[in-house]
Amino acid sequence: xxxxxxxxIGYRFQNISLLQNALAHSSYANERWHDSLLxxxxxxxxxxxxxxxxxxxxxxxxxSDRPEGELTRMRADMVCEKTLAAVANRxxxxxxxxxxxxxxxxxxxxxxxxxxxxxxxxxxACYLDGGFAPAAEFVKTFILCxxxxxxxxxxxxxxxxxxxxxxxxxQVLSYALVGESGPDHDKQFVVExxxxxxxxxxxxxxxxxxxxxDAARVAIEGLFPSENS
Numbered sequence: 001x002x003x004x005x006x007x008x009i010g011y012r013f014q015n016i017s018l019l020q021n022a023l024a025h026s027s028y029a030n031e032r033w034h035d036s037l038l039x040x041x042x043x044x045x046x047x048x049x050x051x052x053x054x055x056x057x058x059x060x061x062x063x064s065d066r067p068e069g070e071l072t073r074m075r076a077d078m079v080c081e082k083t084l085a086a087v088a089n090r091x092x093x094x095x096x097x098x099x100x101x102x103x104x105x106x107x108x109x110x111x112x113x114x115x116x117x118x119x120x121x122x123x124x125a126c127y128l129d130g131g132f133a134p135a136a137e138f139v140k141t142f143i144l145c146x147x148x149x150x151x152x153x154x155x156x157x158x159x160x161x162x163x164x165x166x167x168x169x170x171q172v173l174s175y176a177l178v179g180e181s182g183p184d185h186d187k188q189f190v191v192e193x194x195x196x197x198x199x200x201x202x203x204x205x206x207x208x209x210x211x212x213x214d215a216a217r218v219a220i221e222g223l224f225p226s227e228n229s
Contacts, residue, residue, distance in 0.1 A: 001096070014129055018129050022122045023118060047123035050124060058144050084120065090142065173194070175192070192215060201220075203215030
């Protein structure tokens with residue numbers, strides 16, 4: 001079964017247990033072994049860094065006319081949850097995931113956050129099994145093939161909001177976590193953004209960073225409706 005996934009990835013593992021580990025969601029590890037360290041979360045941590053560095057180098061070498069800020073936004077777009085989930089769907093990664101019963105019943109195989117994390121874990125597994133070359137080849141084949149040269153798909157609302165409010169002097173933005181709910185593997189965070197001490201938006205997300213982006217989006221819609229895209 002995993003041989004089909006290897007074909008889709010374009011890499012045959014010497015140590016297949018690395019690929020198996022990359023597919024093990026924390027819900028599965030907790031139910032089966034009662035040990036989250038046996039999930040793919042550590043691989044995800046490593047894969048995130050490998051992916052970010054590989055994309056950053058590609059953008060640096062191939063877009064010498066772009067300033068640092070634009071390169072940062074391009075990279076963010078290419079490594080965001082939506083992009084990685086699309087890669088997972090392209091290679092059929094969801095069907096190979098190892099999920100706990102609750103996550104399985106809750107549609108975890110189609111959940112974008114789980115799919116995106118698994119892609120990063122697979123990148124790390126390729127790296128640990130065969131070195132940088134197969135990991136970089138994965139990124140090249142499935143992610144660098146679609147560089148957002150013109151219009152970015154993943155808008156950095158926090159940066160946009162900061163730039164908009166700085167049109168006036170002495171403007172202070174701040175973000176505060178005001179709530180969270182759900183189990184550890186499916187947390188929902190609520191963040192409030194304030195301008196000069198006054199609340200201007202509230203957002204939600206599966207991480208604090210995503211909630212901050214959502215809050216910034218809401219603030220832009222309320223404060224600068226003509227700027228919202």
